[in-house]
Amino acid sequence: MLRLIRASLLALALPLPVLSLPAxxxxxxxxxxxxxxxxxxxxxxxxxxxxxxxxxQALAGVRYSNGTIAADRRQTGVRYSLPDFMRIRGVDAIVRIGRQKKAANPQFYASLERIYGVPSGILLAIHGMESGFGSTFGKYHVLSSNATVAYDCRRSDFFSGHLIAALKLVDRGWLDPGAIGAAHGEIGHTQFLAGNVLEYGRDGDGDGRVNLYGLSDAMASTANFLRQKGWRPGQPYAEGTRNFRVLNDWNAATVYQQAIAIAAARIDG
Known part of the structure; x- marks a missing residue:
């Protein structure tokens, strides 16, 4: 019910680049x-x-991912109205499950808001939208997918830096060389690209590493990303506000931003 629609909506899973490296x-x-x-x-x-x-060593083991290239070539952008998008992405279910998860662990989400200033509804809406609350991280080998689009002439400028970052994550022990993710190498509960993990990743559970497949680290990293992009604690986030504009740094699709804000308000309401 909450699986990502990879054909026409695959671009939604790609946060904006944060790692700038020379070609x-x-x-x-x-x-x-x-x-x-x-x-x-x-x-x-x-x-x-x-x-x-x-x-x-991890790079030496990567393989060309035909699945990644097929998914990349199928991208057509977002062509849905907001109601259709919300229906297709299962926003009603995201709200229902998000409320349950917040109620089951209120201190965890309250602590994130206290530290980063980002409401639990926003974090839970993103979590539900990106991975169905961790039910589907993807089906692609992360390093092979990232390497394939870094090699592809259409995408090399964007993804080469993220591949370097992914290999550094392997060096640090923050990413398993065999990790599975989305079609372009997105990682974990909220589908970070590797460069964003290096830049904004936070150790939410105190084990000395940043593991986006762990809920605490993923939620802390997502909250930190938004805060560093200009999120203002205690301020509204409905469409037209400053905080709503911060969602553009997470995902550039307007319907995605609208759906996140609407779902978050319902989860926190």
Whole structure:
């Protein structure tokens, strides 16, 4: 019921880039034929960018993801009205489940709002929208997916930096080399790209690492992302407000922002 609609709505799962790295010299391509040669060249670039042995070993094991390319080519943008979008994405169910989760762990969500100033409804609405509250992280090998779009000439400028970041996450022990995620390498409960994990990730459970497959870290990281993008604690977030505009930094689709604000108000209401 809450699974992501990957054909026409896949772009919604992609937070805006936060990692800016110089264009890499590894030659891009539009078919799988040059992928292995690109991977060797990229490994040298990754090493110069500070990726260590564990990350380089993980890179050596990635494979060209035909599923990722197929999903990327199918993207057509968002063409739904707000009511249709909310129906397709199951907003009523997100609200119902979000209320249940808030009621089951009120101190956890209250602590996040106290630290970061982001209401529980916003965090729960994003959690429900992105992964069905952790019920579906995706079906793609994260590093292979990220490497495939970093190699692809259409997407290399955007994704090369995120691949470097993903390999650094492997170095730190924050990302398992075999981790599964969404089609473009999105990670965990709220579908962060790797560069966003490095920039905004927070250790919510105090174990010394940032693991977006753990709920505490994912929620703390999401709250921190919004706060760092300009979220104002205690201020409204309905359409037209400053906080609503911050949602654009999470996802650029207007209907997504509207659905999050509406669902959040209902969860917190």
């Amino acid at each position: 890499l010299a590894a030659p891009c391509g539009n078919t799988s034929s040059g992928f292995e040669a690109w991977k060797s060249a990229f490994a040298a670039e990754a090493q110069r960018a500070g990726v260590g042995q564990r990350g380089l």
